[in-house]
Each structure stands twice: as structure tokens, then as C-alpha cells.
Amino acid sequence: xxxxLEGLWQAIVLLCTLDPETWRITLLSLxxxxxxxxxxxxxxMSAGICLALxxxxxxxxxxxxxxxxxxxxxxxxxxxVTIFLWRNGPLGFLGMLYTPGAIILxxxxxxTPIVAGITVAAxxxxxxxxxxxxxxxxxxxxxxxxxxIREARLPLLAAVMAGFGxxxxxxxxxxxxxxxxxxxxRVLTTATVMETSKGNFDIAIALGIILLxxxxxxxxxxxxxxxxxxxx
Amino acid sequence: MNTEQTLLEVKNIDVRRGGVRVLEVPHFSxxxxxxxxxxxxNGSGKSTLLLTLCSLLExxxxxxxxxxxxxxxxxxxxxFRRSTATVFQEPLLFDTTxxxxxxxxxxxxxLPGREIRQRVEQNLERFSIKHLGxxxxxxxxxxEAQRTSLARAFATRPEILFLDEPFSALDPPTREALxxxxxxIFRETKIAVVMSSHDQAEALRLADTMAVMQQGRLIQMGPxxxxxxxxxxxxxxxxxxxxxxxxxxxxQARQGxxxxxxxxxxxxxxxxxxxxxxxxxxxxxxNVTLALPAHHDGTxxxxxxxxxxxxxxxxxxxxxxxxxxxxxxxxxxTCQSLEALDLQKGLPVSVSFKAxxxxxxART
Numbered sequence: 038x039x040x041x042l043e044g045l046w047q048a049i050v051l052l053c054t055l056d057p058e059t060w061r062i063t064l065l066s067l068x069x070x071x072x073x074x075x076x077x078x079x080x081x082m083s084a085g086i087c088l089a090l091x092x093x094x095x096x097x098x099x100x101x102x103x104x105x106x107x108x109x110x111x112x113x114x115x116x117x118v119t120i121f122l123w124r125n126g127p128l129g130f131l132g133m134l135y136t137p138g139a140i141i142l143x144x145x146x147x148x149t150p151i152v153a154g155i156t157v158a159a160x161x162x163x164x165x166x167x168x169x170x171x172x173x174x175x176x177x178x179x180x181x182x183x184x185x186i187r188e189a190r191l192p193l194l195a196a197v198m199a200g201f202g203x204x205x206x207x208x209x210x211x212x213x214x215x216x217x218x219x220x221x222x223r224v225l226t227t228a229t230v231m232e233t234s235k236g237n238f239d240i241a242i243a244l245g246i247i248l249l250x251x252x253x254x255x256x257x258x259x260x261x262x263x264x265x266x267x268x269x
Numbered sequence: 270m271n272t273e274q275t276l277l278e279v280k281n282i283d284v285r286r287g288g289v290r291v292l293e294v295p296h297f298s299x300x301x302x303x304x305x306x307x308x309x310x311n312g313s314g315k316s317t318l319l320l321t322l323c324s325l326l327e328x329x330x331x332x333x334x335x336x337x338x339x340x341x342x343x344x345x346x347x348x349f350r351r352s353t354a355t356v357f358q359e360p361l362l363f364d365t366t367x368x369x370x371x372x373x374x375x376x377x378x379x380l381p382g383r384e385i386r387q388r389v390e391q392n393l394e395r396f397s398i399k400h401l402g403x404x405x406x407x408x409x410x411x412x413e414a415q416r417t418s419l420a421r422a423f424a425t426r427p428e429i430l431f432l433d434e435p436f437s438a439l440d441p442p443t444r445e446a447l448x449x450x451x452x453x454i455f456r457e458t459k460i461a462v463v464m465s466s467h468d469q470a471e472a473l474r475l476a477d478t479m480a481v482m483q484q485g486r487l488i489q490m491g492p493x494x495x496x497x498x499x500x501x502x503x504x505x506x507x508x509x510x511x512x513x514x515x516x517x518x519x520x521q522a523r524q525g526x527x528x529x530x531x532x533x534x535x536x537x538x539x540x541x542x543x544x545x546x547x548x549x550x551x552x553x554x555x556n557v558t559l560a561l562p563a564h565h566d567g568t569x570x571x572x573x574x575x576x577x578x579x580x581x582x583x584x585x586x587x588x589x590x591x592x593x594x595x596x597x598x599x600x601x602x603t604c605q606s607l608e609a610l611d612l613q614k615g616l617p618v619s620v621s622f623k624a625x626x627x628x629x630x631a632r633t
Contacts, residue, residue: 166357169325173355174374175425177347184373188364268366268405 044242051243058220063247066224069137070205073144077200081149082193085156086182090168100157106150111143115213118143122214137222139214144204152200159192160185194263198256205252225251274300275337276429276461277322282331284321284485290329292317292485299429299461306472306493307465309482310508315465316433318482322463323355323431351378354422358434360414362406367398367417370406374425392420395454412443419451423458432464436471448474469497469509481505499628503549506630512554512599516632519546526624532596537571538627547632554589556626557600561610562619570621574598578616581607592620 051059088099120126122134122142133139163185171181186193208226215222217231225248232241277299284292292314299305299322307315320326324333324346333340333349340349354374362370371392375385393399396416401409406417415435422430436444452475455462466472472479472493479493481504489501500506506514517531519542527542528535529550542548562575576594588607592598598620602612612618 164359164361166359167361169320170355170357170361173323173325173350173353173431174377174421175347175351176377180377184363267364268403 040238041242043239045246047239048243048246051240052247059244059247061220062223062225062228062244063251065137065222066205066226066248067251069140069211069224070144070201073141073148073204074197074201076141076145077148077152077204078197080145081152081200082156082186082196084149085153085196086160086186088153089157089160090182090185100154103150103154103157107154109147109150110209111147111207111211112209112213114143114146115210118146118210118214134214135216135218135222137215140211140222140224143210143214144207147207147210148200148204151203152196155192155196155199156189159189159196162192163188191263191267194259198259201255201259202252205255206248276301276335277463278334279322280332280334282318282321282333283329284317284326285329290485292321294318294331294487297322297480297487299463301461302459303478304455304462304476305464305478305480306476307463307480307482308467308469308472308508311467313482314485315467315482317485318487319431319433319463319465320355323353323429324349325355351425352427353429353431354425354427355431355433356415356418356422356435358437360409360411360418362409362414362417362421364407365405366402367404367406367409367413368393368402370417371420371424374421378425388424388426389420392424395423396420396450410443411439412447415439415447423454427460429461429463432462434465434467436466436468451475469493473497481508483508498553500551500630502630506549506551506628510553511551511628513550513552513557513597515550515552515596517548517550519544519548527629529629534574534595536627537624538629539624540629542629542631549630549632551628551630552598552622552626554599554601557598557620557622559590559600559602559610560619560621562617569623571624572627573619573621575617575619578612578614578618581612581614592618594620 121128122139123129171184208230211224212227217223217227225244229241229244275298279297282294307318309315321328335349340346363373368389371389372385393402396419398416476493479496480490481488483504489496489505497509500509503514515531517529519527520530521528522544526537526539528537529548574594576592578590579593580591582589587601587603590600590602
């Protein structure tokens with residue numbers, strides 16, 4: 038119990054004293070996972086919407102593959118991204134390994150199927166004739182897609198939360214492709230792992246609490262947006 | 270038909286689903302201000318035809334003309350859709366307020382705010398939902414939601430309104446009130462309407478033209494009274510509630526009248542047919558007069574029979590009586606008359622109907 042209380046106290050001290058290293062780690066976590074979520078939203082949502090609206094043979098297979106991807110183990114993603122970015126790898130020329138960019142890439146790979154899977158379900162969950170109704174109202178295809186997104190905004194924001202939640206808390210891929218380099222690629226999760234392995238439980242708990250607060254804050258804001266513009 | 274008046278015309282429409290033809294309509298047209306009701310049982314192709322007419326369903330073949338111009342490419346389809354409006358069986362409202370729902374078609378068209386406000390107000394009032402303007406659409410009752418959907422359609426000032434079974438999901442009192450209001454609005458706005466319904470009563474109430482469909486084909490089209498009284502075939506006859514549909518053979522033919530043998534009984538009817546011709550006779554239940562055998566008087570009706578009551582079916586305000594007169598005959602009787610005559614199953618009764626009350630269809 039003392040250990041936890043000590044951790045809590047340490048967290049408050051670290052935050053209140055504006056410990057530069059802690060702030061840097063926190064900010065980088067937010068930046069990296071935020072960027073990865075944005076990338077996954079762009080790709081995952083576009084793919085999810087196209088998939089939900091398209092009708093083709095083998096659609097169920099593709100949706101199943103995406104749904105399987107929603108549970109991709111981060112270490113497997115980390116392994117393959119490392120191989121791709123390795124000096125002799127297909128993308129080695131980019132020189133991205135052990136940079137924040139590599140973490141963004143790996144995290145985007147993790148989050149994209151989550152966003153795509155939830156998007157497919159969200160759009161398919163809308164009444165079947167809604168698409169026809171929107172077209173009948175005189176909408177262009179682009180307007181139809183925008184209106185469908187607006188109608189599915191609750192589950193789609195849930196996709197954002199799930200995507201962000203998946204990557205901000207992920208450690209395996211970040212440590213493999215980022216390398217946990219101090220002041221450069223060290224994020225909250227990798228720092229927590231390192232401090233725990235060093236026996237610095239107070240700092241580890243403090244970092245864990247910061248991570249929880251951060252995740253809560255982001256989800257609170259998203260939930261607020263989600264529930265805000267619904268008429269009562 | 271005057272082509273200047275024709276708003277919508279389709280030719281040789283062929284719609285397929287999974288390679289199977291589900292709709293085949295050689296010709297269909299709609300005049301300005303005309304209200305056409307497509308009727309038919311479930312799966313007869315009403316909704317498929319309706320969605321094809323409003324260009325929401327891809328067709329395998331066929332042409333669609335709006336005011337004489339062919340609707341063919343993407344831009345002409347968009348223009349056509351913006352000149353029409355469609356309301357589905359389920360209201361399909363957006364998850365926002367009633368006001369914003371009614372405004373949605375106008376926002377899609379990019380109309381200026383002032384015009385949107387004015388049109389939305391007008392249509393909220395027209396459909397008696399002004400007090401619901403700021404209510405969340407998902408919290409509306411079925412009737413309120415369908416009124417919102419109709420207001421949304423009317424706000425775009427369509428030249429043609431397509432209604433796909435718009436009253437099916439509503440309870441009877443709500444449906445009655447909405448049909449009454451729509452009848453008034455249709456007459457006021459003189460809008461052209463194509464609606465589908467499985468209820469012929471709705472067609473009788475609202476439509477100028479009734480089109481009966483079966484298995485993806487238009488079987489008969491005409492004024493509702495004509496379709497109901499003079500069905501083109503056995504299917505239409507039973508669908509429009511003919512009550513009695515009998516198969517027989519012409520045994521005598523005089524000028525304008527024929528005698529038809531049905532189960533060894535002779536039924537006289539008005540019409541022309543050759544002796545030996547197989548025919549179908551249709552008799553509406555309300556055209557059959559019923560009396561107790563002792564009270565049988567000399568009516569002017571040409572057909573008199575004695576029958577046994579085989580079934581009494583309560584229908585609310587009246588009873589449906591099935592009789593065995595050697596052939597099947599169905600008639601209606603009010604609850605009061607049923608009580609006064611003390612009619613029961615197995616009781617013999619006397620029935621009569623005029624030769625003009627029998628609609629004869631030649632069998633091919």
C-alpha cells in the first residue's frame with residue numbers, strides 16, 4: 038500500500054514540479070499516439086466506409102480479415118515493422134528505425150484495423166434504406182458518405198477511442214521499433230517498463246498514473262463531443 | 270395521352286436480382302397531378318417498380334423519361350432525383366431535431382438560410398408538427414416520425430412524390446388521420462404521386478389510378494372503381510376482394526346476356542360470350558341480397574338461389590357469410606340484420622343478385 042501511495046505522491050511531484058523529462062515523455066506519447074490515431078482514422082475510416090458500401094464477392098472474407106486484425110499482437114506488428122525498416126529491409130532506405138516516425142508507423146498498423154472494423158460495423162448498422170433515402174433527397178455520392186458518417190458519429194467516435202486507447206497503452210511495438218531512447222523515442226509505456234525493470238516502482242507507478250490520466254482525459258473529451266450535439 | 274402532360278414515362282423496364290428477372294414493365298406513365306397507387310401482395314414487385322421509377326434501383330434494361338428528357342447519365346439522374354422526393358415505409362430520419370430533418374433536403378441543395386427557414390416552417394405547419402420542431406427525431410412516435418418524413422419530402426417542392434408503403438407501419442387511427450391529411454395536401458398541391466400499398470382501401474381513398482401487380486408485372490391499371498368492379502383476371506378479382514369467384518361454361522347466349530353453368534346451376538350475367546366458352550364469374554359480396562326462404566319476394570334480380578350458411582365470419586361492423594348454393598357464394602350482412610334474422614350456421618337462406626352484378630371474364 039505504501040508503495041502505491043508513494044507512487045501517487047511521486048506522480049504529483051513529477052507533474053507539479055514540471056519535471057522536464059516526464060513532460061517530454063508525456064508529450065511525445067501524446068504526439069506519437071495522436072499522429073498514429075490520425076493516420077489510422079484516415080486509412081481505416083476510408084477503407085471501412087468503402088467496404089461497408091461496396092458489394093462484392095468475398096466481402097465477408099475481407100471483413101473477417103479486418104476483424105482479426107483488430108486483435109493484432111503489438112509485438113508481431115513491432116517485429117514486422119522492424120524487419121521492414123531494418124537497414125537491409127524493403128523500407129530500410131528511409132532510415133526510420135528507432136525514430137518517433139517508426140513508432141507512429143507501428144502504432145498506425147495496430148490501430149488501422151480497429152478503426153476499419155468498427156467503421157464497417159457502424160456503417161452497416163445503419164438502416165439499409167437510409168442510403169437510398171439520402172440519395173432520394175438529392176444528395177451526391179460524396180454528400181451521402183458525409184451524411185452516413187454523421188449518422189454513425191457515435192460508433193465512429195468509439196472507433197477513435199478504441200484506436201487511440203489501443204496505441205497509447207501499447208508497449209511491445211514501441212519498444213521494438215523505437216528503442217526507448219531517452220529524450221527521443223521514450224514514451225510513457227516504454228519508460229514504465231524500464232523503470233519497473235530497474236526496481237524504481239515509485240516512478241513506474243507515477244508514469245502509469247500519468248498514462249491513465251492522459252487516456253481518461255482524451256476519452257472524456259471524445260465522449261463529450263460524442264454526446265454533445267445529440268438533440269434531447 | 271397528351272405528352273405535354275406526361276411527367277414521367279418508362280419503357281421496357283427490366284430489373285434483375287442475382288441474374289433473375291424480378292420486374293418487367295413494358296410501359297408506365299404518370300401525368301401531372303395524377304395519383305397512381307401500385308397494389309399487390311407481398312413480393313409482387315411494387316417496391317421494386319417504385320424504386321426503379323425514382324431511379325434508386327439499377328435497371329438491367331429500359332428507359333426513363335422525365336418531362337420528355339431521357340434520364341441517363343449521373344447528372345441527369347441527380348437532377349431527376351432533385352425534382353422528386355421519396356418516402357419509405359420506415360421514416361428513416363436523421364439523428365437530429367425534427368426541424369433539421371425537414372431542412373436536410375434543402376441543405377443538400379445548398380439553398381440560402383432564409384429560404385430554408387421559410388420552407389421548413391411552412392411544411393412543419395402543413396403536417397401539424399410545428400410544436401415538435403426542436404424535438405429529437407428518435408423520440409417521435411411512429412405517426413409523428415412519418416409526418417416528419419413527409420414534411421422533409423414536401424419541403425423540397427418535388428414535382429413527383431414516391432411513397433413506398435407509407436402507412437404500413439402505423440396503427441389504424443394514426444393511419445386514418447394521416448391519410449385524411451395527405452388527401453387534402455395532394456388535392457391542394459396537385460402533386461403527381463406514385464405510391465405502393467398492399468391495402469386496396471388506401472388506393473381507393475387516395476388514388477386516381479390503381480395498378481395491380483403480380484410477380485413483377487403490371488396486371489391491370491385503371492380508375493380504382495373499374496379495377497375493383499371489373500377485374501381483368503382471377504388474380505385481380507381475388508386480390509380486390511371480389512368475394513365470389515366462380516369457374517363456369519357458357520350454355521346460352523342471347524343479345525347482351527349469357528347463362529353460365531356453374532356446378533349444374535345456371536347464373537345469368539350481362540356480357541357477350543360464345544356458347545361453350547369457359548368463363549370466370551365474379552360477384553362482389555355487397556351485391557348479394559339475402560333473405561329467409563319464407564320471405565323470398567319477387568325482386569327484379571335475375572338470379573335466385575337457395576343456400577345453406579356454411580360460415581359466419583365477424584368482420585367488425587358486419588359479418589361475412591359463406592354460403593353453399595351448390596356453388597360457393599359470399600355475402601356481407603350487418604350485425605343488426607344478422608341478429609334480427611337470427612342467422613346461424615346450417616340455416617337455409619334465399620339469395621339473389623342481378624345479372625349486372627356479375628362480372629364475367631373469358632378464360633384463355
